[in-house]
Amino acid sequence: MQHRDDLRNIAIIAHVDHGKTTLVDQLLRYSGTFRENEHVDERAMDSNDLEKERGITILAKNTAIHYKDTRINILDTPGHADFGGEVERIMRMVDGVLLVVDAYEGVMPQTRFVLKKALEQKLNPVVVLNKIDRPNARPEEVVDEVLDLFIELGADDEQLEFPVVYASALQGTSGNEPDELGETMDPIFTTIMENVPAPIDNSEEPLQFQITLLDYNDYVGRIGVGRVFRGKIRVGDQVSLMKKDGTVKNFRVSKLFGFIGLKRVEIDEAQAGDIVAVSGMEDINVGETVCPPDHLEALPLLRIDEPTLQMT
Numbered sequence: 001m002q003h004r005d006d007l008r009n010i011a012i013i014a015h016v017d018h019g020k021t022t023l024v025d026q027l028l029r030y031s032g033t034f035r036e037n038e039h040v041d042e043r044a045m046d047s048n049d050l051e052k053e054r055g056i057t058i059l060a061k062n063t064a065i066h067y068k069d070t071r072i073n074i075l076d077t078p079g080h081a082d083f084g085g086e087v088e089r090i091m092r093m094v095d096g097v098l099l100v101v102d103a104y105e106g107v108m109p110q111t112r113f114v115l116k117k118a119l120e121q122k123l124n125p126v127v128v129l130n131k132i133d134r135p136n137a138r139p140e141e142v143v144d145e146v147l148d149l150f151i152e153l154g155a156d157d158e159q160l161e162f163p164v165v166y167a168s169a170l171q172g173t174s175g176n177e178p179d180e181l182g183e184t185m186d187p188i189f190t191t192i193m194e195n196v197p198a199p200i201d202n203s204e205e206p207l208q209f210q211i212t213l214l215d216y217n218d219y220v221g222r223i224g225v226g227r228v229f230r231g232k233i234r235v236g237d238q239v240s241l242m243k244k245d246g247t248v249k250n251f252r253v254s255k256l257f258g259f260i261g262l263k264r265v266e267i268d269e270a271q272a273g274d275i276v277a278v279s280g281m282e283d284i285n286v287g288e289t290v291c292p293p294d295h296l297e298a299l300p301l302l303r304i305d306e307p308t309l310q311m312t
């Protein structure tokens, strides 16, 4: 089986304030993805308020970082239990997770919640023990707490072998031992590269693209965000949308968006493994599959109802 070695898709998960935003900023800065006139502190991850659409979804937050010859898509994940369905859907788009834990605070309720979701999806987490610069940091104890949590949540043997990277996202240092940090983010990047599987490259097969999150923009209307699981999708393609109710609607892909750094940029084509946004169809919903009209094959449906909205 062919893999896209130039690509990794991961979700970043953590208890609130454990340093996700600071870490992604630092990874961006280190990789040089930011141009000089872009300001890291204006980044999207925090400035976007949670934007709900029809009560079921939130604006997708994706950061694409180029490290050497690899593009790493990092998907932000809400930590709060109210967004359980969304967390699950994000986990379906990625091949690994970065679990960030404060080296002083240790395991917290949202650490447990998001880790549980990742383990259920059979993802193998990479653990980042962050805030190692804090004078009261207790990395060894916290790693034990994390291991206990993995065991308690029923992690399988492979998941229990999680790699740990120690970091101060604030200072831009990281390393594979708590007392050997260097002024580099390389250990985090190399650990991601070695532990997160590259997406399968089956771009020659018929398209399968699943709408995982919805977004909206005044200019192009409704936007479906998702992962291309198979094949290719291009601007101008005539495609079919397989609706949840079993009907099929045909439409033309009017625009495709990818991500560079924090920005959404228009692209012409995306292929298996890519996480992209598509516009041109107003009638899309979460979980629906886009495929070629002569090859209708839906992906399994996704859970979309948030716990607070489960009425039926």
Ligand code: GDP
Binding pocket: 014, 015, 016, 017, 018, 019, 020, 021, 022, 023, 130, 131, 132, 133, 134, 167, 168, 169, 170, 171
């Ligand atoms: P998020 O909620 O997970 O996105 O957390 P943030 O990245 O916003 O960080 C929360 C707070 O922790 C901020 O005040 C950061 O400056 C601080 N912080 C993040 N990383 C570090 C770190 O490595 N060391 C220290 N001392 N503080 C950090």
